[in-house]
Amino acid sequence: MKRNVYLEEMPLPEAQNGYLEFLRSKGAFPGRRSPEAVAVLTACGRVTAAPVFARLSHPHFHQVAMDGYAVKAALTFGASELNPRSLRLGEEAFPVDTGDVLPAGTDAVIMVEEAHQPHPEFIEVVKPVFPYQNVRVVGEDIVATEMIVPANHRIRPVDVGALLAGGVNEVLVHPIPRVVIIPTGDELLPPGASEFPPGRIIDFNSPMLAELVREWGGEPLRWAIVPDDMDRLEEALRQGLEMGNIVVLNAGSSAGREDFTAPVLERLGEVFAHGVAIRPGKPVVLGEAKGKPVLGIPGYPVSAVLAAELFLRSLLAAYSGQETPVRDRVTAVLSRRVVSPAGVEEFVRVKLGRIGERVVATPLGRGAGMLLTLVRADGILRVPRFSEGFDAGKEVTVELLRRMEEIENTVVVIGSHDLALDIMANYLRLLFPRASLSSAHVGSLGGLMALKRGEAHLAGTHLLDEATGEYNVTYLKRYLADVPVVLVNLAYREQGFIVAPGNPKGIRDFSDLVREDVRLVNRQKGAGTRVLLDYHLRQQGIDPCQIQGYDREEYTHTAVAAAVLSGVADVGLGIRAAALALGCDFIPVAEERYDLCFLLPYWRGQVGEWLRAVLAHPEFRQAVMARGGYDLRDCGRVIYQQGENGI
Incomplete structure (x- = not known):
């Protein structure tokens, strides 16, 4: 079958606004349906289709607001310490409790602590009360016929209370839009599969999209996986249009031989756009069939989430008379240059953390298939369509994916990768729930440069000085001579050759x-x-140019192990823990010292306090040791201090 081609690469604003107009012109949007009545007790989160008015005042009777005695206020006028007023119980003063109906003939309440009872039949008051003092009068909170909430209002827990207090038991709400999600592809396995043959992957996109739909106020209906067959996909779309208000076809939206979304949509309806100038998510398909919106969302997970955010979310909001929520934003300084192709609007995932007076943004991996970058991202940086990116140090605007309070309590680690950093992040969260740890893997030297620029609280480093055999200290003196820092040991770890199970190539030393x-x-x-x-290599006189793959680079030890395990490479230098984690064999070469280099103010401040507690925690140490290849004999010990009376 011949490959498809993109109809166009429509600019994002034109695609978003034009798609809504296209749907309206086709009578396919907003697709409003008759409102439905639901019980207030189950209405939280629903959106009102009409204003709601109180049927009952709250309170609907004069209500006693304090424990004490109900009285006619006029009887207390003139009362003082020198001239107390005596009131007969049962005739002029009536004992009451908070919440009681105010007795007939009374209009105020004397608090029990302000009344004295010298005789069983009398009380004495030494201070007057004014009319309706300590009384909640009818309608003090809500007056019958008063509007409690307007139309197009998302009902909150407090609204439920107010509605019930106002005598309202049912409300009219917009029906929840049903979104049919149809996963496609011969390679997909259903969630829960127990065997994973090569070439098959778990369908994690449709559950993820379903939860986004639920979060955005829709009702997701997940379809069974449809194979790459145009007729079967057409039948699934036809049935989906009967069951839902919106249909999402996931995967098959690109230009491959088995990408059938656009052709199938053209059979049953009309394509408005096939290809939008965004990255990731470029091959999105926007269309209509049978009077309902149909979206073709790309199969790569980051593309799927972004396309859903940009197009599906606005549809769901409009169905309920809402505007698409706008994320909070923050100004941040980029720690690394971001290069972006001109002609597309790019959405870059970033980690955020406050370093001194600045919020620093560190770009994460850019691949459309890198789902974990969405898990770890704190924000999204938009690179405009006709920009080629931003330089390091540039102030940029970032859309927040997490609350600013969380970012303020984020420990930023930039530098060398180590599996113990993930364990550290976990125990930091366990010991200090408001804190989190963000790590970016740019290599040891890159981490030290980040410290020099003030872009991290600390860096992971294990740089060997060939002349002395010492780790890290020489590099601090060379590159951070004027920067006060503290070098703290995390672990000693085994470095060696990571090879496939059984070491099929028989690799023993560097000469191999x-x-x-x-x-x-x-x-x-x-x-x-x-x-x-x-x-x-220098010690053995080996020229790197003689080595196949010397220029193939990975940023983590686990990525090296994965490359070896998958057969992409035969060997890589890395730590034993990474080899063990992925089931590879390991040939030891050397023990090295892996340290954490802190900027001195943060070591002395809260960041240092948090991480000292983590490094000293027995369970943290046990978890690191369980990974294999670690020795924590100096864990937490200060190796070197530079500046402010340092070593």
Whole structure:
């Protein structure tokens, strides 16, 4: 079958606004239906279709507001310490409790602590009360016929209370729009599958999209997986249009031989746009069939989420008379340059943290298939369509995915990757629930440069000085000479060759790396592991140009192990813990010291207080040791201090 082609790459504003107009012109949107009546007790989260007025005042009787004695206020006028007033119980003063009906003939309440009872039949008052003092009069809170909530209002828990107090038991609300989500692809396995043959992947997109729909006020209806067959997809779409108000076809929206979304939509309706100038999410399909919106959402998970955010969310909001919510924004400084292709509006996931007076944004991986970057992202940076990106140090506007309070309590670690950092992040959250840890893997030297620019609280580093055999200190003196820092040990760890199970290539030492049948996967420039590799190559007189794969770079030890396990490479230098985690074999080469380099003010402040507690915690240490290849004999010990009376 021939490949499809994009109809166009429509600019995002034109696609968003034009799609709504297109749907209206087709009578497919907003697709309002008759409102439905629901019980107030179950109405929280629903959107009102009409204003709601009180049927009953609250309170609907004069209500006693304090424990004490109900009286006619005029009987207390002139009362004082020198001239107390005596009131006969049962005739002029009546004992009452908070919430009681105010007795007939009375108009005020004397608080029990302000009345004295010298005799069983009398009370004495020494201070007058004014009419309706300590009384909740009829309608003090809500007056019958008063509007409690307007139309197009999302009902909150407090609204439920007010509606019930106003005598309202039912409200008219917009029906919840039903969104049929149809996952497509021969490669998909249903969630819960127990076997994962090569070429098959779990359908995690449709459950994820379903929960987004639910979060945005819709009712998701997940369809069974439809294989890459145009006729079967057409039948699924036809049935989905009968069951739902909106249909989402997930995957098959691109230009491949088995991407059938656009052709099938053209059979049953009309395509408004096939391709929008965004990244990720470019091959989105926007259309209509049978008087209902149909969206073709790309299969890559980040593209799927972004396309849903940009197009599906606004449809769901409009169905209920709402505007699409706008995220809070913050001004941040970019820690690294962001290069973006001209002609598309790019959405870059970033980590955020406050470093001194600035919020620093560190870009995460940009791939459309990198779902974990969405899990870890704190915000989204939009790169305008005709911009080529932003330079490092540039102030940019970031849309927040987390509350600013959480970002203010984020510990920012930039530098070398280590599995213990994930364990540290977990125990930081366990010990201090308001705190979190954000780590970006740019290599040891990149981490030290981030400290120099004031873009992190601390950096992970394991840089070997070939001349002395010492780790890290030489580099601090060289690159951070004027920066007060503290070097704290995290662990000693084993570095070595990560090879496939059984070591099929028989790799034993560095000389094996130059063999024609051996492919290396390397770490990025500036990584401590790269420095260690280059040191050993020089020691043995090996030219890196002789090594296949020397220029293939990964940013983490686990990525190196994954490359070896998958057969992309035969060997990579990394830590034992990463090899064990992925079931690879390991050939030890050296023990190295992995340290945490703190900017001195943060070591002395709350960040240091938090992380000292984590490093000293027995369960944290046990969890790190369980990974294998670690020695924590100096964990938490200050190795070196530079500046302010340092070593």
